[in-house]
Amino acid sequence: MKIVVLAKHVPDATGERSFAADGTVDRASSDGLLSELDEYAVEQALQIADERDDVEVVVMTLGPEDAADAIKRALQMGASAGVHIVDDAVHGSDALATSAIMAEAIKKAAPDLVICGMASTDGTMGVIPAMIAERLGWPAATLGATLSLADDRVRIRRDDDVASFTIEASLPAIVSVTDQSGEARYPSMKGILAAKKKPVETWALADLGLDTTSVGLGAAWSKVVQTIPRPPKEPGRVVQEDDGASALIDFLAAGKYL
Amino acid sequence: MPEVLIVAEHADSHVSKPAFELLTLARRLGDPVAVVFGESDDAVAKALGEYGATRVLAVADPAIDDYLVAPKVEALAQIAEHLKPVAILLTSTPEGKEIAGRLAVKLGSGLITDATDIVADGTTTQSVFAGNWTVTASVTHGAPIVTVKPNAVTPEAASTEPATEQVQVTISEAAKTARIVNSEPKKSSGRPELTEAAVVVSGGRGTGGDFTTVEELADVLGGAVGASRAAVDAGWYPYAYQIGQTGKTVSPQLYIAAGISGAIQHRAGMQTSKAIVAVNKDAEAPIFALADLGIVGDLHKVLPRVIEEIKKRKG
Numbered sequence: 001m002k003i004v005v006l007a008k009h010v011p012d013a014t015g016e017r018s019f020a021a022d023g024t025v026d027r028a029s030s031d032g033l034l035s036e037l038d039e040y041a042v043e044q045a046l047q048i049a050d051e052r053d054d055v056e057v058v059v060m061t062l063g064p065e066d067a068a069d070a071i072k073r074a075l076q077m078g079a080s081a082g083v084h085i086v087d088d089a090v091h092g093s094d095a096l097a098t099s100a101i102m103a104e105a106i107k108k109a110a111p112d113l114v115i116c117g118m119a120s121t122d123g124t125m126g127v128i129p130a131m132i133a134e135r136l137g138w139p140a141a142t143l144g145a146t147l148s149l150a151d152d153r154v155r156i157r158r159d160d161d162v163a164s165f166t167i168e169a170s171l172p173a174i175v176s177v178t179d180q181s182g183e184a185r186y187p188s189m190k191g192i193l194a195a196k197k198k199p200v201e202t203w204a205l206a207d208l209g210l211d212t213t214s215v216g217l218g219a220a221w222s223k224v225v226q227t228i229p230r231p232p233k234e235p236g237r238v239v240q241e242d243d244g245a246s247a248l249i250d251f252l253a254a255g256k257y258l
Numbered sequence: 259m260p261e262v263l264i265v266a267e268h269a270d271s272h273v274s275k276p277a278f279e280l281l282t283l284a285r286r287l288g289d290p291v292a293v294v295f296g297e298s299d300d301a302v303a304k305a306l307g308e309y310g311a312t313r314v315l316a317v318a319d320p321a322i323d324d325y326l327v328a329p330k331v332e333a334l335a336q337i338a339e340h341l342k343p344v345a346i347l348l349t350s351t352p353e354g355k356e357i358a359g360r361l362a363v364k365l366g367s368g369l370i371t372d373a374t375d376i377v378a379d380g381t382t383t384q385s386v387f388a389g390n391w392t393v394t395a396s397v398t399h400g401a402p403i404v405t406v407k408p409n410a411v412t413p414e415a416a417s418t419e420p421a422t423e424q425v426q427v428t429i430s431e432a433a434k435t436a437r438i439v440n441s442e443p444k445k446s447s448g449r450p451e452l453t454e455a456a457v458v459v460s461g462g463r464g465t466g467g468d469f470t471t472v473e474e475l476a477d478v479l480g481g482a483v484g485a486s487r488a489a490v491d492a493g494w495y496p497y498a499y500q501i502g503q504t505g506k507t508v509s510p511q512l513y514i515a516a517g518i519s520g521a522i523q524h525r526a527g528m529q530t531s532k533a534i535v536a537v538n539k540d541a542e543a544p545i546f547a548l549a550d551l552g553i554v555g556d557l558h559k560v561l562p563r564v565i566e567e568i569k570k571r572k573g
Contacts, residue, residue: 013388013503013522013523014522017387017390017391018387018391019391019393023393037504094368094369095359095362095369096362096363096368096369099359099363118504119504121503122387124372124386124503125355125359125371125372126352126355126356126371127355127356127358127359127369127371128359130327130355130356130359130360131359131360131362131363133328133360134328134331134359134360134363134364135363137432138435139435139436140326140327140328140356140436141326141436142326142327142352142356143352145497155439158326159497159498160351160352160353161444161451161498162269162443162444163441163442163443163444164441164442164444165326165438165440165441165442166438166439166440166441167326167436167437167438167439168436168437168439169435169436169437170435173435173436178504179487179504180497220368220398221362221367221368221369221397221398221399221400222368222369222370222395222396222397222398222399222402223395223396223398224393224394224395225381225394225395225396226393226394227391227392227393228391228392228393228394229390229391229392230389230390230391230392230529233547233548235547236534236546236549236550236551236552237550237551237552238541238546238549238551238552238553238554239551239552239553239554240553240554240555241553241554241555241556241559241560242555243553244537244553244554244555244559244560244563245560245561245563245564245567247551247553248535248537248551248553248560248564249564249567249568251533251535251550251551252479252512252564252568255511255512255533257457257479257512258568258571258572
């Protein structure tokens with residue numbers, strides 16, 4: 001069984017994130033890392049691999065040279081191989097182009113199962129797994145708080161505000177998992193050493209039969225008009241514990257909450 | 259006037275508030291046409307009419323309840339191909355965003371998610387990078403498909419009297435592949451919807467696992483209860499109430515953070531609240547940088563006194 005995990009290299013959310021002049025995410029000015037939410041996807045793939053002895057876990061990323069770090073991290077965690085889709089034409093691609101590229105890459109890799117995180121920590125759209133499924137015509141069991149695999153059927157639990165759903169789909173399928181699915185493992189020293197010998201393939205758009213003019217900033221179907229940093233907040237009033245209750249009551253009264 | 263398609267969520271004849279918000283925004287772009295999935299009745303059409311829906315299209319197909327997302331996408335695509343709307347607006351729920359993404363692929367439209375505003379020329383506003391940046395954007399290809407954050411705008415009434423039109427759609431076998439094999443309803447907390455509440459009181463690690471005072475304060479203020487990821491991970495409060503990047507984004511009039519340090523993951527979900535109060539023992543907690551009122555102290559000492567005083571004033 002072949003599992004492809006989609007992983008994104010993102011700017012560190014704990015650092016200062018900003019935009020480049022062309023309205024795209026500035027990836028140069030801050031450190032990047034494997035999106036935390038994709039670690040949960042890697043973990044679920046590795047748990048399936050731990051239970052069975054026929055599983056190959058391929059981690060796939062789309063992004064510039066630096067994005068190789070996201071693959072490296074997943075390989076250190078225990079993934080078997082990596083695919084790095086890198087092409088200068090990709091810069092500035094919207095969700096439509098991104099999903100088109102990933103759909104072609106998945107066709108080329110021909111896995112039984114694709115596992116994604118619930119969203120990236122930078123774009124936070126949470127739409128890519130669904131859009132890939134739409135393009136491939138594959139079942140999509142998304143936003144799983146749990147994920148299990150039995151008899152070539154995948155099963156997730158998906159929670160919303162009103163109910164908890166059990167969703168089933170046959171393979172090949174695409175799934176996404178939430179941060180409720182289980183803590184991701186840290187790479188062991190053995191894993192870190194082993195990762196250095198694991199194969200990573202590099203694919204360009206031409207390898208996927210895609211035209212470079214169909215992707216990128218120029219081909220995007222939406223455009224950023226303006227990016228404006230939030231003005232720094234005026235410092236508020238700070239009181240100590242003993243004055244806390246009366247200060248809060250005054251605050252509530254002033255805001256007409258009482 | 260051109261028509262704008264909106265997807266209105268409803269349950270048991272009750273239309274959700276975000277649907278009225280979508281109608282309010284849609285009126286800036288054209289005549290709003292509301293799509294409702296599942297059983298609909300006159301009460302639903304009447305409620306949508308009060309916020310300006312000119313038509314209500316009801317889609318009832320068993321596949322919509324039996325399979326995840328894809329049947330709704332096919333239904334909307336068929337309606338859109340017939341109606342040729344100038345824009346399609348949905349609420350930014352996880353499902354709303356998935357429908358929007360798939361519809362963008364099907365219809366060949368540009369997509370914008372998590373908008374907090376949209377103006378007459380279609381330009382949207384989004385709050386990104388944990389609320390630290392505001393981005394304006396517009397769709398340049400096809401009828402824009404936009405998902406809008408709940409609570410981002412105030413619904414404005416505009417009385418119309420739409421009739422409900424039953425719409426027949428054809429759901430293909432290809433859309434019937436992710437089967438909903440079981441659903442267990444959750445029991446209601448009896449409090450306002452987290453994303454719709456005017457007041458949210460949230461508890462974090464500092465509660466020590468005891469949410470009694472947080473819930474009591476929320477109740478005396480008529481608010482909703484939220485929780486930080488740390489509190490949810492500790493098993494103290496259900497995930498459905500988690501506020502932050504991987505939970506809900508809220509933007510209430512008043513947000514009270516009790517025992518929450520304010521990690522970036524949490525700030526992403528509440529930074530755009532109109533007024534913020536923080537109670538935390540650690541004077542260095544990052545939440546204080548956002549707070550209009552910061553109380554350095556133990557929530558278990560401060561909040562009970564506040565609750566007592568509010569109860570006294572309310573008699």
